[in-house]
Amino acid sequence: xxxxxxxxxxxxxxxxxxxxxxxxxxxxxxxxxxxxxxxxxxxxxxxxxxxxxxxxxxxxxxxxxxxxxxxxxxxxxxxxxxxxxxxxxxxxxxxxxxxxxxxxxxxxxxxxxxxxxxxxxxxxxxxxxxxxxxxxxxxxxxxxxxxxxxxxxxxxxxxxxxxxxxxxxxxxxxxxxxxxxxxxxxxxxxxxxxxxxxxxxxxxxxxxxxxxxxxxxxxxxxxx
Amino acid sequence: xxxxxxxxxxxxxxxxxxxxxxxxxxxxxxxxxxxxxxxxxxxxxxxxxxxxxxxxxxxxxxxxxxxxxxxxxxxxxxxxxxxxxxxxxxxxxxxxxxxxxxxxxxxxxxxxxxxxxxxxxxxxxxxxxxxxxxxxxxxxxxxxxxxxxxxxxxxxxxxxxxxxxxxxxxxxxxxxxxxxxxxxxxxxxxxxxxxxxxxxxxx
Numbered sequence: 434x435x436x437x438x439x440x441x442x443x444x445x446x447x448x449x450x451x452x453x454x455x456x457x458x459x460x461x462x463x464x465x466x467x468x469x470x471x472x473x474x475x476x477x478x479x480x481x482x483x484x485x486x487x488x489x490x491x492x493x494x495x496x497x498x499x500x501x502x503x504x505x506x507x508x509x510x511x512x513x514x515x516x517x518x519x520x521x522x523x524x525x526x527x528x529x530x531x532x533x534x535x536x537x538x539x540x541x542x543x544x545x546x547x548x549x550x551x552x553x554x555x556x557x558x559x560x561x562x563x564x565x566x567x568x569x570x571x572x573x574x575x576x577x578x579x580x581x582x583x584x585x586x587x588x589x590x591x592x593x594x595x596x597x598x599x600x601x602x603x604x605x606x607x608x609x610x611x612x613x614x615x616x617x618x619x620x621x622x623x624x625x626x627x628x629x630x631x632x633x634x635x636x637x638x639x640x641x642x643x644x645x646x647x648x649x650x651x652x653x654x655x656x657x
Numbered sequence: 658x659x660x661x662x663x664x665x666x667x668x669x670x671x672x673x674x675x676x677x678x679x680x681x682x683x684x685x686x687x688x689x690x691x692x693x694x695x696x697x698x699x700x701x702x703x704x705x706x707x708x709x710x711x712x713x714x715x716x717x718x719x720x721x722x723x724x725x726x727x728x729x730x731x732x733x734x735x736x737x738x739x740x741x742x743x744x745x746x747x748x749x750x751x752x753x754x755x756x757x758x759x760x761x762x763x764x765x766x767x768x769x770x771x772x773x774x775x776x777x778x779x780x781x782x783x784x785x786x787x788x789x790x791x792x793x794x795x796x797x798x799x800x801x802x803x804x805x806x807x808x809x810x811x812x813x814x815x816x817x818x819x820x821x822x823x824x825x826x827x828x829x830x831x832x833x834x835x836x837x838x839x840x841x842x843x844x845x846x847x848x849x850x851x852x853x854x855x856x857x858x859x860x
Contacts, residue, residue, distance in 0.1 A: 441752055445760040452764035456771060468725040470761040471708075472732030477754065479705040479733075480740025486698030490691065509692045513699040520706045529662040531696055532857035536849060537666035538693035541673035544846035549677075551839035555832050580825045587829015588836065595837050620833070625788045627830030629795025630823055636773050636796070637803060642766035649760075 442653045449646050487513075559588055587623040594620030663852050669693075670850040709733065732757075795822065 451466035491509060494502045516531040518524035561567065562581030568574035593616040599607035609617065650656075669689055676686035712726035720726075736753060743750055777796070780789050801811065802819035848854040 437752070441756040444756045448757060448760045449764045452761055452768060455768060464722075464725055465728060466761060468729040469732045470757060472729040473736045473753065473757045475705050475708055476733040476736030476738075477740055477745065477750075477758070479702055479737050480750075481745045482698040482701040483741060484744055486694060487702070490698070491695050505688060509695040512692070512696055516696060516699045516703055517706075519703050520710060526658055529658055529857055530665050531699075533662035533666035534669050534689075535693055535696045535700065536857045537668070537670035538673050538689055540666075540846040540849035541670040542690075543842050544674060544850070545677050547839040547842040547846065551835055552843070555836050555839070559832060583825045584829040584832065587826060588833045591830050591833025592837055594833075621788050622791055623826060623830035623833065625791035626795045626822060627827045627834065629792045630799055630827040631831075632773070632777075632792070632796045633799030633803070636770065636800065639766055639768075639770035639773060642763045643770050645763055646760075646767050 446650065446653055449649070453646075559585055586619070587627075590616050590620035591623050591627075592620070593617050594624060659855075659858065662857055663855060666855070666857060667850060667852055674850065705733070705737075795827075798822065 448466050448470075451462040454460055455463045491506060491513065495506050495510065498506070512531040512534060516528045519528040519532070559581075562577060562584060565574060568577050593613060596609075596613060596617070598613075599609050602608050608614075672682065673686050673689055676682040709730065712729050715726040716723045716730065736750075739753065740750055777793055781793060798814065799819060799822070802814045845854065849856065
């Protein structure tokens with residue numbers, strides 16, 4: 434182990450220990466580690482944004498590119514300068530056009546992504562479970578239909594759960610229709626099962642991270 | 658300025674959206690996307706400048722906890738200057754990431770194993786309804802089925818129940834959530850594109 438490895442190993446050990454100290458409550462060591470983490474991460478993100486986006490896509494072509502390239506980059510240069518005014522509370526409204534372009538393009542990409550990346554594939558996958566030509570045998574077809582019916586029930590009742598249209602009752606309170614309320618209850622069961630599965634996955638990942646930290650301690654102190 | 662911003666958002670958004678269906682506009686779409694990427698990079702820098710401004714003010718005014726803000730600023734400037742000078746893929750910068758960012762992120766993730774356990778116990782004490790019980794029962798079943806137990810795996814749980822819950826029941830719920838999220842994204846995106854929502858305003 435070189436001296437550099439030893440120093441970085443001890444630093445990583447201390448950072449891990451400082452974070453684990455949160456188990457006894459919020460304390461100065463935990464805060465110190467978190468503030469250093471935020472500082473290093475923010476500096477790293479800023480360096481990556483400059484080196485991998487602003488320099489190659491804006492500044493370098495502006496300095497060395499053709500006239501056509503430079504002409505195309507004048508607008509983002511102006512908008513970038515306007516965006517910088519967001520730092521100052523007095524000049525913040527000057528950054529609105531730049532934010533507007535960013536939000537407008539992002540909204541369009543999000544709409545396109547939601548339709549072509551989620552809505553159509555997910556609806557298609559639910560419908561395909563009832564494709565009778567996909568099954569090789571009758572028992573396989575029966576299994577597909579059985580599972581497909583459960584999945585379809587899960588999809589529709591989960592969507593119904595998020596339906597909040599209601600009518601006002603005589604006492605002034607808002608209530609959903611009885612049938613919708615029943616479907617929403619079934620949907621809540623499906624949601625609870627889904628979130629339980631996701632929780633188990635996250636918990637397993639957290640346990641894996643805990644084991645990784647103990648493994649790191651063992652490696653650093655030569656225990657294995 | 659407000660009307661100009663609304664016009665820019667609607668025009669840019671609609672051109673990008675229409676380009677999905679009109680291949681002749683692909684070139685314009687590519688230019689607008691490139692501009693948006695540059696602005697996103699600049700927005701990241703603006704965010705970091707804002708962080709510097711907030712913590713710089715704390716240090717200047719000698720507010721409570723200003724020592725932490727000073728530490729944050731020193732670590733931020735150090736990693737930014739080294740990252741800028743050497744490049745984010747340089748071995749020394751990777752070493753910095755592996756010494757600070759990876760251990761802290763992994764340790765925070767590891768802390769989650771304790772806080773999640775505590776939260777699930779509190780859930781049962783605070784809210785004992787059908788949804789909570791089904792949620793915790795499913796989580797325990799999934800963990801028991803995936804764990805390496807001293808007496809070997811629980812066969813029907815591991816071979817039959819877990820795959821069925823994961824691949825049928827949870828899939829149905831997850832698909833419902835995904836479609837719901839996509840519908841929400843679609844609605845919000847269209848509201849922005851038609852100018853009903855203006856999240857780029859100064860108020």
